Amino acid sequence: MKNLFIGVCLAFTVAVAFAAPPKYVFLYIGDGMSTPQRMVAEEFARNANHGELAMNMLPYHATTRTRSLTSLITDSAAAATAIACGSKTYNGALGVDGDNNRVESVAEVAHRNGQKVGIVTTVTICHATPAGFYAHRKNRGLYYQIGLDLIASGFEYFAGGGLDGAFDKKKDPEYRGNVYELAAQVGYKMVWDKPGFTALKPGDGKVWVHCCEGELPYDIDTDFSVYPSLAELTQKGIELLDNPNGFFMMIEGGTLDHSGHSNDAAANLRDVLALDKAVQVGLAFAKAHADETLLIVTGDHETGGMAMGFAGTGYAFHMDRLVHQKCSSDEFARILRKAKKEKPDFSFEDAKPLLTKYFGFVFEAKEGGTDDKAAGEKFAKANAGTKGNPMLLRPNEIEQLKAGFNKGSLHHAARKLISDKSGVGWSSGSHTALPVLTTSTGKYADHFIGMYENTEIANRIKQLYQ
Ligand SMILES: [Zn+2]
CATH class of the missing domain: 3.40.720.10 (Alkaline Phosphatase, subunit A)
Known part of the structure; x- marks a missing residue:
């Protein structure tokens, strides 16, 4: 009986402890x-x-x-x-x-x-x-x-x-x-x-x-x-x-x-x-x-x-490319506004060094680089694999950024391009x-x-x- 009493007390204590x-x-x-x-x-x-x-x-x-x-x-x-x-x-x-x-x-x-x-x-x-x-x-x-x-x-x-x-x-x-x-x-x-x-x-x-x-x-x-x-x-x-x-x-x-x-x-x-x-x-x-x-x-x-995968990158996912982004696209918009204020005729050419600094985009190949579009395209294609510099932009990617610049939304074009290149998709x-x-x-x-x-x-x- 005594043991039963102790058992009941213990069970009650456990129950109370559990309920705490x-x-x-x-x-x-x-x-x-x-x-x-x-x-x-x-x-x-x-x-x-x-x-x-x-x-x-x-x-x-x-x-x-x-x-x-x-x-x-x-x-x-x-x-x-x-x-x-x-x-x-x-x-x-x-x-x-x-x-x-x-x-x-x-x-x-x-x-x-x-x-x-x-x-x-x-x-x-x-x-x-x-x-x-x-x-x-x-x-x-x-x-x-x-x-x-x-x-x-x-x-x-x-x-x-x-x-x-x-x-x-x-x-x-x-x-x-x-x-x-x-x-x-x-x-x-x-x-x-x-x-x-x-x-x-x-x-x-x-x-x-x-x-x-x-x-x-x-x-x-x-x-x-x-x-x-x-x-x-x-x-x-x-x-x-x-x-x-x-x-x-x-x-x-x-x-x-x-x-x-x-x-x-x-x-x-x-x-x-x-x-x-x-x-x-x-x-x-x-x-x-x-x-x-x-x-x-x-x-x-x-x-x-948000999606882990993007049509442009197939089965690949390149988080190493997002490392190059050094500020938010909102902050990049502020940086661009400031640059435009300081230089009223601020052009896409002026924006390129900023895109390189804050997004890691490379506009010209360091080796074998050329101003010739066809040759540049060939080089970019050759470098687009894992052995080349993946941040080297292809002509169509440069055109995307340029279009964004012309619309006054380069910061959006830049964050979209780096998402695309990294394999991160967005639907909304x-x-x-x-x-x-x-x-x-x-x-x-x-x-x-x-x-x-x-x-x-x-x-x-x-x-x-x-
Ligand atoms: Zn919420």
Whole structure:
């Protein structure tokens, strides 16, 4: 009888222990990141002998459907509401269901359970994905009101871009004052630059790190002496949020969606790699807190219709060619604008050295080069194989760039050409309906396997807190 009693007590203890929510939750979201984005970045890393992505090596896998209430192709707000709150809603809505009822996010559930909460992103903090975890609005564009919701959340750590200029919108029907000033009044320590960020330490209370007013630059363009990396923002979050009750942190790679919209493969994969570095920070923490940490990596939808393969390159895939791209196509557009301002008669010939510098395009063969078109074509053809310089442009490729220059869109022509030469295909400038890959590790990661709707991520996390 005594043994039975002990057995029952043990079983109860095990059951209670099993029912305990994870002490630490890391939820990583790549905006616009599905399997192609993760695999193109991985192939790029493998090509540079960096091996597989940490996010792709997590032991539990799921395929997550992304449709919203109103469309097979979701927008980021409906996707954020699904992942954060567990409710399908219409495109554009944040933190409310299809009937505009407020729905609680997993971050709010964790906070209600005594955990600290961090929301981290590389885009504006009021952008759809981060806002899905703290805001409840019918329209994702109500940045001022979303800012008010941010303050009302009481979450302990916000880090990313600002409110995109909407912090003091006097004409807003809910105007109550400058949001940044209101945040300081309710106890948020406001941080405005990297030195201030670096100096943050545990005990600083609630913190709002404002890296810039808009979104952060793409990783490929970033000056890390000015801006913190996503990995640094994550590491700081751990330091500030760690406490006996644990924490919930959402970390978003937000700008990779934008490079997906502009079909800029090099910028996109670099942002996936930056997110992966942030995942590695979480994994190091999870390793030191085994059996207490749940870590999930997902995407909100796919952007760009990215494909690993392009009609022009057949069965070949050339990630080594994307190494030559040194800035995003958006940044290249700025460089061109500046060059044109300095030289009003700026010509395609003037643009060639810039195309060589920033995209690695070679216009003339170094050996046997000639101005004769037929001979040049013959040489380019001879060099187009693996033994020659693959960045040596064929006459038709030079014509593509020239046509782009004449239309005022050389930056688009350049990123398209390097994508084509690398074997990366694109089918859209928008989001697509492709399901996303969700990987996870740690406590309760086995709850996140199978093929399910994006709402299940929130609902299964919420169940852990019940
Ligand atoms: Zn999105």
